Amino acid sequence: MNSPLLSERSMVFERGDPYEVSGYVNQHVGNHCIRLPAVGHPLASLSHRKFASLDLCQISYGGSVRVTSPALENIFHLQILLKGHCLWKGREQEKFLAPGELLLINPDDPVDLTYSDDCEKFILKLPVSLLEATCNEQRWLKPSEGVRFTQNRYRLQELEGFVGLLGLVCQEAESDLILPRISEHYTQIIASKLLTLLKTNVSREELCAQAASFERIAHYIDSNLKQDICVEQLASQAHISLRSLYALFERYAGSTPKSYIRRKKLEQINACLSDPSCSVRNVTEIALDYGFLHLGRFSESYKIAFGELPSDTLKHRV
Known part of the structure; x- marks a missing residue:
């Protein structure tokens, strides 16, 4: 997958210090730690937009960086690999992600990712409250322990229409005129689409x-x-x-x-x-x-x- 979802209009860092980029990510996208390679001086780039309750982020660290976090707590991370490769270590499993693949990280999942030198990702941050509110609005049954995605890895071609929807959301987020009602509507569509397309513990019985x-x-x-x-x-x-x-x-x-x-x-x-x-x-x-x-x-x-x-x-x- 070669086409970016966010344009240069959303650029926050271009070939910047990875630790500065990491600090920005901690503030806006999710708590994590990075470990840089022992040699070389990688330069990181990051684009970011806030859109209603969502955060849209496109990031590359420019080196083989390891990203870890004990858990994301009250947020979900949807990560799409745009370029390069990424090693994901989950609970008792280890997989390489290729361009065009999607990784869904639950709030209580530990994060352990290693980026290749040319790795570039798009990250969508969704608050737990958004998915729970969507379940309530749709009258879907969610377990007492909360919403969880039961399958983490997908190919985008398996998720009909989702890339196009993300493209529209990014386009709206970069618009000069953002109307709150429209942005809220898009976030609800995103949440509903994810709960419908991906495997979860939510019962969508009528x-x-x-x-x-x-x-x-x-x-x-x-x-x-x-x-x-x-x-x-x-x-x-x-x-x-x-x-x-x-x-x-x-x-x-x-x-x-x-x-x-x-x-x-x-x-x-x-x-x-x-x-x-x-x-x-x-x-x-x-x-x-x-x-x-x-x-x-x-x-x-x-x-x-x-x-x-x-x-x-x-x-x-x-």
Whole structure:
């Protein structure tokens, strides 16, 4: 891949001191350390643009430089090799990147990259908050540990339309007139495109399908309130993993499955205690009926939920 994405208009350093360039990168693109070759005097070049919540960077160190970082913390790095070669050392793996290849670095991934003398890269910095907000807007399910890309390396030719989209973003970033609404729109498209084209831990199941799954589970719970329902049963009923089950309840019930079941049991007991037509001899019997074996804890939970003891509800029924 020979064509640059940023033009000379975005040049910040041209044949400059690599350590000065590294300091600028630390400030704007991501924390790292560089190790220069023992001989020679490499000269670095860097172009940079800020575009809404994105940072666009094009960099070459002019020598066989090693770049390391323990982790990027709250940002993702998308790196495209434009020229030369780059050795990437990941978790228990080591690969050479060639021009036209893309590397996606997660926030908690250690960084260990060695540039060839002629290596030039384009780096797109994306905040974690952008990808999480995109998942929320699209109603996609993301695991509790956050968004992660599960495959790091791609060839650009595999990602239909992505290079063209990056070119448009760079063109907009270098425009003399940048409109905030347009730049925000482009960043959302970038985030959506990445979450769609690349392999992630995000479930992009349609919202209606998710809602239908939750409705089926809720109906199963309502029909079996007097039973001892475990989360494994619910996951089996819905044909989903435990992780997906918890994500489903977080989205549609705002709680864990166990808390939801407990609340539903309490609501049903409250309805029975309040209804004169419902045959209830005493509080102990109905509590045990719904699986509350510790009566003291049951009364406490009931009072927190309804503001009075279950015995008081029974007394007040008309």
